[in-house]
Amino acid sequence: MKSVFINDFRASVDCSEEQVLARAKKEYGLPSHTKAYVYRRSLDTRKDRFSFVYTVAFETDREDSRFRTVPSYTLPQRIEKGKTVPVVGFGPAGMFCAWLLAKCGCKPLVIERGRAVDERVKDVESFWNGAELNPESNVQFGEGGAGTFSDGKLTTRIHDPRCRTVLETFVQYGAPKEILSLAKPHIGTDNLQKIVKALREEIIKLGGEVRFETKLTDIRIENGTLKQIFLNGEAFDTDIAVLAIGNGAEDTYKMLLRNPLAIEKKPFSVGFRTEHSQDALNHRIYGKYYGNANLGPADYLFSHVTDKSNGTAVYSFCMCPGGRVVNASSLPNRLVTNGMSYFSRDGRNANAAILASVHPSSPEEGLALQKQIESAAWKVAQGLGPATTGKDFLNKQTPNKLSGPDATFCPGVRPYDINELFPPKIAARLREGFAKFQERILGNEPALLTAPETRTSAPLRILRDESTLQSALCKGLYPCGEGAGYAGGIMSSAVDGLRVAEQILETLQ
Ligand SMILES: Cc1cc2nc3c(=O)[nH]c(=O)nc-3n(C[C@H](O)[C@H](O)[C@H](O)COP(=O)(O)OP(=O)(O)OC[C@H]3O[C@@H](n4cnc5c(N)ncnc54)[C@H](O)[C@@H]3O)c2cc1C
Incomplete structure (x- = not known):
């Protein structure tokens, strides 16, 4: 018997796994006793195609050009001369x-x-x-x-x-x-x-x-x-x-x-965490399927090219459904944001980093940029998270009040125009990207932005x-x-x- 799989097998979000496996065997002409299991399941949220998309694996000797071999990896042999x-x-x-x-x-x-x-x-x-x-x-x-x-x-x-x-x-x-x-x-x-x-x-x-x-x-x-x-x-x-x-x-x-x-130098990215209501996101992404028990909290992936000549983009990163924004600092008098969730992902807010890629000319310059942004953030908020609303960020103004979703960042946030934390050109790209993010992902939903996110990858x-x-x-x-x-x-x-x-x-x- 070999392990083979078939891709792109679609089923309604209401179908149970047993129903999916039975249908797959039937469609591929395999006897009902064939061992089968779900190798992978993803969700297609496009309105006209809303469904689960399965990769189904079978244990079979049957030859079929539509079957692919399940990739396998064998651990190396134990060695005698270990040290x-x-x-x-x-x-x-x-x-x-x-x-x-x-x-x-x-x-x-x-x-x-x-x-x-x-x-x-x-x-x-x-x-x-x-x-x-x-x-x-x-x-x-x-x-x-x-x-x-x-x-x-x-x-x-x-x-x-x-x-x-x-x-x-x-x-x-x-x-x-x-x-x-x-x-x-x-x-x-x-x-x-x-x-x-x-x-x-x-x-x-x-x-x-x-x-x-x-x-x-x-x-x-x-x-x-x-x-x-x-x-x-x-x-x-x-x-x-x-x-x-x-x-x-x-x-x-x-x-x-x-x-x-x-x-050698390496490009990395900087930006901020945006958080917004998970429930509103579920409504927006799931539409008429909102509330279906088989669907977990919704997520998203966003990307917008800000410079067509070299493909630089502003994009979402490390989206945490039902999560919280965390203080991920590791150095005194520096501030770094990130996101986390519990397995249940049952927090009221969804969050994600919104990032712009940067291309420093040396490793030292990359490290210096991180230091500059993180130190500035610590200084203006003294250990709290500098935060603003989506609207104030786009208008480059200090927020009077942080309306919208409650901040999950501990020990708390302080209103600040986070544009000021970044070199002006990077801030401009982040604003351009965030405007598109609002248009495509958030709609009219208010967002709270806490900065800075600087440790997304190595510089x-x-x-x-x-x-x-x-x-x-x-x-x-x-x-x-x-x-x-x-x-x-x-x-x-x-x-x-x-x-x-x-x-x-x-x-x-
Ligand atoms: C809050 C947060 C949320 C994240 N969420 C996700 C997520 O959901 N999914 C995802 O894929 N990635 C996520 N990431 C990124 C992910 O954690 C990293 O990509 C991953 O941990 C990198 O693995 P690593 O082993 O290379 O380095 P690390 O996990 O950073 O581990 C390096 C270790 O080396 C130790 N170390 C450093 N210097 C020394 C030294 N001189 N001597 C001894 N020890 C040293 C450090 O203490 C650390 O424990 C998140 C990161 C953070 C901070």
């Missing part, structure tokens, strides 16, 4: 890299500057309630990385068979099973907090070690080969290390830039050899995940972690 491999950063990239290394006979030594998830949750909650920021334990640093306080969306544009392994691994360690078949799977911060702990326990059980509150402070390279890493200032001899540091660690970026590594890329995945200038060092410039989001970071682990295993073999 200690320091993995710096315990976000999705570091976590999946360490997990695979441990499973295949190596001893990952995970180095994470932040705290374990239970302590981290307390640090983050007290920060959101007005306490001082802990610069080592916050929304960006600590067990699980930047994804722990997130919506846990696992959507990605990459088409890699490892994505399925990532989903299955999340399920194995506690994620809801439905993520396996949804086209837009999400885990929710509540589940993620348990999953990252379970993954850590598994890595330790398999022989790995996890050191929290331990920071990579320097590296020593000799003749193009890694010689030592420094942990909280102390030298540790090693000729191998994975750098899965995420995009929030400005001090670590600066340390790496001082070292002989090839690091640099640590160059690596395309086949070995080792640093272009330092043998033994493996730049990995989002912070190194090779991923964007939880799924692609996790996949990159697996790819790096595979390369390490192959080299050690």
Whole structure:
């Protein structure tokens, strides 16, 4: 028996899964006892085509030109000559890299500057309630990385068979099973907090070690080969290390830039979070299907090209249905927004980042732009979120009153013309994009805008050899995940972690 699938099988949103599978078997001439399951389900919200769109998988020997083979990925073989491999950063990239290394006979030594998830949750909650920021334990640093306080969306544009392994691994360690078949799977911060702990326990059980509150402070390279890493200032001899540091660690970026590594500029994006009523969005997107029990809270994807000559755009990013806007700062006297949701996505507001891409001329210029915007935001609101209404933003005026949806940002927001936080040209593009966003997505629905969103992806890329995945200038060092410039989001970071682990295993073999 082979696993095959068929795409684009449409069914009304009222159909049960059993009805869909029975109809699919009938339509493809397969006996009713054929094993079949929903491989993926998405929702087409176009008015004239409103329906679920299924990818249905069958176990069959029947040949049919319409059948496609289900992509598969096999974990690498366990190796005999495993050794200690320091993995710096315990976000999705570091976590999946360490997990695979441990499973295949190596001893990952995970180095994470932040705290374990239970302590981290307390640090983050007290920060959101007005306490001082802990610069080592916050929304960006600590067990699980930047994804722990997130919506846990696992959507990605990459088409890699490892994505399925990532989903299955999340399920194995506690994620809801439905993520396996949804086209837009999400885990929710509540589940993620348990999953990252379970993954850590598994890595330790398999022989790995996890050191929290331990920071990579320097590296020593000799003749193009890694010689030592420094942990909280102390030298540790090693000729191998994975750098899965995420995009929030400005001090670590600066340390790496001082070292002989090839690091290049990379475009990234800046903007703000918009939030608005989830219920109104459900009405607007679902129309006559509003209230259907099979439909979760509605989402959207928006993009508007602001410069046709080079394709630069303003776009929505990390949309969180029924979520909240969060203070994702990791540095004192800086402010950064982001969004998160619980698995239930039952908050009153929907939120998304609205971003304009920027093209700095060097990594240093990118870091400086982030600093300029984040510091200005902190200064004008002293730790609260500078916020405005959609209308005041477009009219470039300071809001008298923040009418519209209640802010979800903690510890609170302060009225401010957020145009002032950005260089004028970027602010102008954001206004142009937001006007189109209102037209296409919001309609007359009022929105509250909180700024700035600056940590959407890395402002640099640590160059690596395309086949070995080792640093272009330092043998033994493996730049990995989002912070190194090779991923964007939880799924692609996790996949990159697996790819790096595979390369390490192959080299050690
Ligand atoms: C609030 C929020 C919501 C998000 N929502 C989503 C979402 O729904 N879906 C999605 O796909 N993406 C989301 N993202 C982005 C996603 O979290 C990142 O893309 C992903 O976590 C990147 O994975 P990573 O492992 O490369 O880096 P990270 O997750 O950033 O992990 C890097 C880790 O390295 C550690 N570290 C850094 N420097 C050092 C050092 N010098 N020494 C030791 N440790 C160090 C950090 O403490 C951190 O734990 C969200 C991000 C945030 C902040």
